[in-house]
Amino acid sequence: MSSTPVRQGKPFVVFGAPLIEEEEIQEVTHCLRSGWLGTGPKVQAFEKALAAYKEVPYAMALNSCTAALHLAILAAGIGKGDEVITTPMTFCATVNAILHAGATPVLVDIDPKTLNMDPTKVEEKITSKTKAILPVHFAGRSCDMDALTEIAKKHGLKLIEDCAHAIETEYKGRKAGTFGDLGCFSFYVTKNIVTGEGGMVISSNEEMASRIKILGLHGMSKDAWKRFSDEGFKHYQVVEAGFKYNMMDLQAAIGIHQLAKVERFWERRKQIWNQYQNAFAKLPIDLPSGDEPNTRHAYHLYTIQVEKDRAGISRDAFLDHMTAQGIGVGVHYLALTEHPFYQNTLGWTPEHTPHATRIGRSTVSLPISPKLSDEDVEDVIQAVYRGFQI
Numbered sequence: 525m526s527s528t529p530v531r532q533g534k535p536f537v538v539f540g541a542p543l544i545e546e547e548e549i550q551e552v553t554h555c556l557r558s559g560w561l562g563t564g565p566k567v568q569a570f571e572k573a574l575a576a577y578k579e580v581p582y583a584m585a586l587n588s589c590t591a592a593l594h595l596a597i598l599a600a601g602i603g604k605g606d607e608v609i610t611t612p613m614t615f616c617a618t619v620n621a622i623l624h625a626g627a628t629p630v631l632v633d634i635d636p637k638t639l640n641m642d643p644t645k646v647e648e649k650i651t652s653k654t655k656a657i658l659p660v661h662f663a664g665r666s667c668d669m670d671a672l673t674e675i676a677k678k679h680g681l682k683l684i685e686d687c688a689h690a691i692e693t694e695y696k697g698r699k700a701g702t703f704g705d706l707g708c709f710s711f712y713v714t715k716n717i718v719t720g721e722g723g724m725v726i727s728s729n730e731e732m733a734s735r736i737k738i739l740g741l742h743g744m745s746k747d748a749w750k751r752f753s754d755e756g757f758k759h760y761q762v763v764e765a766g767f768k769y770n771m772m773d774l775q776a777a778i779g780i781h782q783l784a785k786v787e788r789f790w791e792r793r794k795q796i797w798n799q800y801q802n803a804f805a806k807l808p809i810d811l812p813s814g815d816e817p818n819t820r821h822a823y824h825l826y827t828i829q830v831e832k833d834r835a836g837i838s839r840d841a842f843l844d845h846m847t848a849q850g851i852g853v854g855v856h857y858l859a860l861t862e863h864p865f866y867q868n869t870l871g872w873t874p875e876h877t878p879h880a881t882r883i884g885r886s887t888v889s890l891p892i893s894p895k896l897s898d899e900d901v902e903d904v905i906q907a908v909y910r911g912f913q914i
C-alpha cells in the first residue's frame with residue numbers, strides 16, 4: 525500500500541457535496557435584498573415547478589422530507605392504533621415520521637439484490653390494523669410498483685412513497701411519487717437537488733393536499749402565509765393544532781435553480797456511476813445490480829458491499845482507509861433493527877431483518893455528486909483500489 529494519500533495536497537472530497545452555481549447565489553441574494561425571506565412567491569414558484577416536473581396538480585413545500593412524511597401520514601388519515609409497512613433499509617426519519625403520527629411501523633425485509641422492500645413478503649405482514657405501505661426507492665432504484673400498488677389496492681391500503689432518493693426515478697414511464705396517494709421528497713444538502721433543508725409532498729388528491737397546507741403552517745386556514753403580502757392583510761383562522769413546517773423563500777430560491785438543472789446533474793451522476801461499475805468489476809466486493817428494464821434509476825447513492833472474508837478488509841477499516849486517503853464516504857444504512865430505541869420500544873432485533881442487517885454491516889457509499897471533477901473521480905477509484913491488496 526502506498527503511504528502518500530491519494531488526495532495529498534488536494535482538498536478532502538466531501539461526501540454528498542452539492543453543486544451550487546451562480547444562479548442560486550444570485551437568487552438568494554435577491555431574496556435577502558427583497559426583504560421577504562419567509563414563505564412567499566419563491567416557494568410558490570418552486571412548488572409549481574416541481575408539480576410540473578412530476579406532472580401532478582399539487583405540490584406542498586415544507587422544511588424537510590421528515591416533515592413531509594409526517595404530514596403525508598396524517599393527511600392519509602393514519603394515527604393511533606394503525607400500522608404502516610415500511611423497509612429497514614432507510615433513514616430513521618421514515619419510521620420516526622410513522623411514530624410521530626402515533627402509528628406503528630412494521631418492517632418488511634429487503635430483497636438483497638435491489639435493496640428495496642421485498643414485495644413478496646408484504647402480504648404476510650398485513651393485519652387488520654394495517655393502513656398503508658410506505659416504500660422507499662432506495663438509492664433512486666424504483667421499487668416494484670406494479671406489485672405494491674396491486675397489494676395496496678387489494679387490501680384497501682394507502683400508498684405513501686418516500687422519494688428522498690428518487691426525484692428522477694421512473695417506473696414503466698411513470699414518475700416516482702405519483703403511484704400512491706402521496707409522494708415525499710427531500711432537498712437536504714446531500715440529496716439530488718438541494719435547498720439546504722427542505723422537503724415537498726406531491727399528490728393528486730385535493731383534500732389531502734389542502735390538509736397538508738394547513739397542517740404545515742400551525743393549522744391556520746389556507747393561504748394564511750399571504751397575511752403580510754401586498755394583497756392586504758388577511759385574517760386567518762386556526763382550524764387544527766398544526767406544525768411549523770413551512771419552507772422559506774430563502775430555501776426555495778436555491779431549489780428553483782437546482783430543479784432547473786436536475787437533468788444535467790443526473791447525467792453527470794450516471795456517468796460517474798458507470799465509471800465506478802467498470803472500474804470495480806474485478807474487485808472482491810459486490811456492486812449495485814444493473815438497472816431493471818423499463819425503469820429510470822436516479823443514481824442517488826453508489827453503494828458497494830465490503831465483506832471481510834472476501835475483501836480481506838472489514839467495512840469499518842475500509843471506511844477509515846478512505847477517509848485517510850482524503851475521500852468522504854457514507855453508510856446507507858445500518859438496518860433500522862440495529863438501533864437501541866426501536867429495539868427497546870418495538871422489540872426489533874437484527875435477526876428480524878437478516879438481509880438488511882447483513883447489507884447494513886457491509887455497505888459503503890462512495891461520492892457520486894455532480895460537483896466531482898474527473899480528477900476527483902479518478903482519485904476515488906484509486907483510493908478504493910488501494911483498500912484491497914491486489
Ligand SMILES: *Cc1c(COP(=O)(O)O)cnc(C)c1O
Pocket residue numbers: 587588589590591614615617618660686688689709710711712721722723
Ligand atoms: C434524507 C432522507 C429522509 C429525510 O429527509 P430530510 O429532508 O432530511 O428530513 C427521509 N427518508 C430517506 C430515505 C432519506 O434519505
